[in-house]
Amino acid sequence: MEKRTKLAEMVRNQHDVILKDWVESQLNATTLRRELMKESELREQSREFLSLYTQSVQSGEGIGDAAWKPVKDFLGQITRSRVLLGFTPSETATFIFSLKQPLFDVIRSTLKDPKELVADIWATTTLLDNLGLYVMELHQQNREEVIHRQQEELLELSTPVVQLFENILALPLIGTLDSARTQVVMENLLQRIVETGAMIAIIDITGVPTVDTLVAQHLLKTVAAARLMGADCIISGIRPQIAQTIVHLGVDLSEVTTKATLADAFMIALQRTGASVTKSAVSQPKG
Template sequence: MSVNDTARRLGALITQFESEILGLWTSELAARTFRNDDSTGRHCRQFLTLLPAAISTGGVDDINSRHFDDVRNQLIEISSQRAKAGSTPNETATFVFSLKQSLFTTLRRELAAEPALLADALWAISTLLDQLGLYTVEVFQKSRDQIIVRQQHELMELSTPVVKLWHDVLALPLIGTLDSARSQVVMESLLEKIVETGAAIAIIDITGVPTVDTLVAQHLMKTIAAARLMGADCIISGIRPQIAQTIVHLGVNLEDVVTKATLADAFVLALSRVGATISRS
């Protein structure tokens, strides 16, 4: 029997005994303490509908062919959901690998009188499910990486809040290391707030920045330049003695940038620039 004939026979058997295979499969998942939810049963039924159709028309050799588009799309959905739910790659791949036992049981019974076909069918379905299982791991990892990148971006946004201190005065307190990725978030957050509020002064406080090197200084200067293009002047506060010495040693030119030792000093200067004063009663 040819490979195509084997594939068509295999697809037909899966369709014929779909209910039986589904019952064995879900039991196997439960036995493996698979993280079950309301969508698991639906995914199992959909998979057993899509798989034989793909096998019958596309064979068992290439899961990347157009015949397996629906199967791959469903595995992408499953893997993405599992990644968001906090499952492990092993749990996600188990969804596919655990189908082997129930398929093997049915095939051994139905093809017992045809040992050559049985051997071909078992090898074909085993190889196919291995490929699909590894595909779920690949998709799962990509989904998890995307989630991590998004969470890192969200954390950077949370760690760089732009605060409105007064009418026309904003403050951007920086805490932690200022690398290229975070500096981009800093610049975007500040510029968006300038546009939103029409602020004329932006105080960039680096009290919480542990060190200032050439790269950090360049990021600060780019942020200041971008803010000026938006019509806002910047004041840098939090210049500690160690940082002042480092800036001088690095030869960073801050001659056209106003700096203050503390945020309070910068705030007083910003108020005077916008025509406001603070007095003690």
């Protein structure tokens, strides 16, 4: 491909005009998010991008070439920051597409030969389109990473293991159990068993809306894993509908201790660990 020295030169000579027009068109665009980004920051980003663009356009290569690496790295930076600020894909891509008009204006006013004019406009529009698509893709990627991270954070938040008494832990499950969440629940519970040396863990499913075969199997696996480590599990909070579902599904819970309420499970756990609860007369405060 021939070098685009002339194109680069044009942009360099008219640098200030292009930058002014470009920033203006970005500021006037409906996609501008003034509340998310300061004007000075936008101006600075535009200035830096334009100078990197001028250097890379001189190579005459497509954006897949190494000559465009600085431009792409810079786009990577600003896309990441815009995703974190909450920009939409089109808002981010406007940064690139709004550069078309100012560049075309400069090319049109400088070049008189129609053949040259068309060639340079075509080259510029192709480049900017490709850069725009690249930004869209980056935006998408960044969003996926954010979602992935949030999912992981949510998983960690949603599974507290509490110690009820010496040797007794409880895991109150709330909400729908899917296999990813159950794996985290399982690991958390088993890890806490090791840390506390608890002999009994109560898994309370009062807050679980439905139990299907998969969830029941996950529960059974947790119980089996705890047993391998040397701890017993009690499942409590089984509502009548869930008891019916479990039987209809043909899930065998006969090897597992089950109780209707957390209180019942706690009493059994106390008995097994050799502790007991007694009521004592409460002395009346004297008036």
